[in-house]
Amino acid sequence: MRFHSQIGMSAYHDLLRLLRDDVVSDLIGTPVAVTVKGRVFWYDKYRIGAKMGQKYIGPDSEDLRARLAQAKELKADAEARRRARTRLVRLLRAEGYTSTDQRTGSLLNAFARTGVFRLGGTLVGTVAFRHYEGELGVQLGVDHLAQTGDIDIGSFERLSFAVDDVVETPLVEVFKSLAFEPVPSLDNARTWRWSQGGGETLVEFLMPAHRDEGVRDLPALGVSAIALRHLDYLLHDPIPAVAHYRSGVLVQIPRPERFAIHKLIVADRRAGGPDAQKSAKDRAQAAYLIDALLELRPDELSDAYQAARARGPKWVARIEASLARMPRTADSLARLSGAIDGEGAG
Template structure:
C-alpha cells in the first residue's frame, strides 16, 4: 500500500490551526473555575452569574493543556482578532496543500453542533466523517473517492458521562437538524428518534452510545437526544482527541484516537458480514487497513497498546478481530509483528 505524506508546511499549518481553535474555545471563559471530582477524575466547570442565579458550564476534564489555556483566558481574549485572521490564513493554506475539505452540508452541521456545545459536552464524531479528519492528525493524504462514498454523519457519547455532567447543550441538536432540513426517522418498536435523514439528499445523522449487552435506545441528557446503544463502542470513544474539520476557517470537533478507530473497524466489519451492510464491511476493512499501515510505521506503540487492549477484552472480541484479519493478510502481518 502506497502512503503519501502531506508536506511539512501542511502538517505544521494543521497543528497550528488546531492549537488556535483550542485557544479560541478557552478564550470564552467569563467566570471562575470550579473543580468537581467523579470516579477518581477531576472535571472543570465555569461558574458565573446570570441575573440572580449562579450557573455552571462544563469545560472539560482537568488536563494540563486545558488548565494552562484557561489560566491565559484574558490574554487569549485580547488576541482574538489576530487569532481569527491567522485561522483563516491557515485554513486557506491547508486547502492549497490538498487537504480534503468538508462539504457545505456537513460543515454547516458540524459548526452548528460545535457552537451548541455538542463536542464540549462529550459528543464524539465517529464513522467516515471522523476517518477523513485523520489526514491532519496523521499528516497523510487520503483517497477522496473513498471518503465521498457515504453521506452518514455519526455522533457518539457515553450515557453515564452525559448524565453526570449536569450541563446541557445551548441549542438542541434536534432543532438544529430540523433547520437543516433533516427529518426524524422513528424507531420501529418504541418510536424513539436517534437518527435523522435529510430530505434533499441521502445524508443520515445518527446518535450512538456504548452498550454493555443490551443494544437498546438510551437518552443522552447533556446532548438532548436519544441514542442507539451498540456493543464495542466504548472501546472506540474512550479518551478521544480534538481535530479540525476544514470548513470556513475550521471547526473544532472531537474524534476517536486513530489506533482505536482502526481496531474497532476490524470488529464492526465482522459484525456486518452476511447482513445488509456487507458493503459497509468492505469499507470498514479498507479504513482499518489504511490506518494500520500508517500507524504501524509512525506510531507503533499506540497501535500495539490498542490492539492488545482489544484482544484482552474476551474471546468474542478476539474472534471478531481474527475473522476480519483472515481477509486482510497484509494487515494481519503488520499487527502480528507488533506483539
C-alpha cells in the same frame, strides 16, 4: 502511502491549537474544578442576577489547565486568532488538504456551536476517518474520500449524566433549521436518527452498550441514542480535530489506533449480512490506518491492538475473522506484536 509536507502538517496543528485556545477565551465567569465520582471536570461558573450559572468546559488535563491559566490573554487575542485561522485554512487548501463539503461542514459547525463536542459527542464512522488526514498528515485518495451521507456521533451515557449541562440550542431546533426530520423507530418516545433530503443525509447518535443493545437517553445532548457493543473501546480518550470548513471547526474524533482496530471488529459484525459492502469499506479503512500507524505510531497501535484482544475470546474472534480476509495487514500486526514482545523481553 503519501504524506503531506511538513509545512502543511505544522499548519494543521497550529490551526488546532488556535481553535482549542478559543474554547477558554469565551469564559464568562471563573473556571472551577468539580470532582464527580472520582473524575475532575472544569466548569465556567458565573452569576446571573441573584443566581449562579455554570457551563461545562471539559475534563481535567494538564493541557486544559495551562489554557485556563492564560484565559485573559487568550480572550484579548481573539481577533488575531480569527485572522490566523483564516490564513492557515487557506494554506492547508493550497497544500492539498481536503475541505469539508458544505452540507457536512454546516452540520458540524452547528453541532460545535451548540456544544455537542464540548459535551462529549465524538464523530465516528467515515466522517471521523477523513479527519485523520490532518491528525496523521496522510494524503487520502479518492477512494478514501468517498462516503455516504451518514454522520454518526457517539457519546458515553454516564458522561452525559455526569457533566450536568446541556447543549445551548436543543438539537431538535438545530435539525429543524437545517431541514432534517426525525426518522420513525419502534420506540416512538425516543428519536436517535434524523434525515435530510429524503434520506440523502442521515445523522445517528450512538452510545456504548453495557447491557443489551437498545435505545436510551443522552441528556446532555437532549437526544436518544442506540446502544452498541464494542463502542466503549472506540470512544475511550478521544482527541480534538479540525474540520476544514470556513475558518476551521473544532470537533472530536476517536484515537486513530482505536478507530483502526474497532473497524476490524465492526467489519466482522457486518460480514455476510445486508451491510456486507460496508464491511469491505471497514476493512479498507482499517488497513489504511494500520499502514500509516505502523510507520508513525507503532507503539500506540500495538497498545490498542493488545487492549482489544485483552477484552476476551469473542473480541479476538471478531478481529481474527477480519484479519483472515486481510493477510497483508494480519502479517503486519503479527510482526508488530512480535517486535514489541521482543523489546519487552530484551
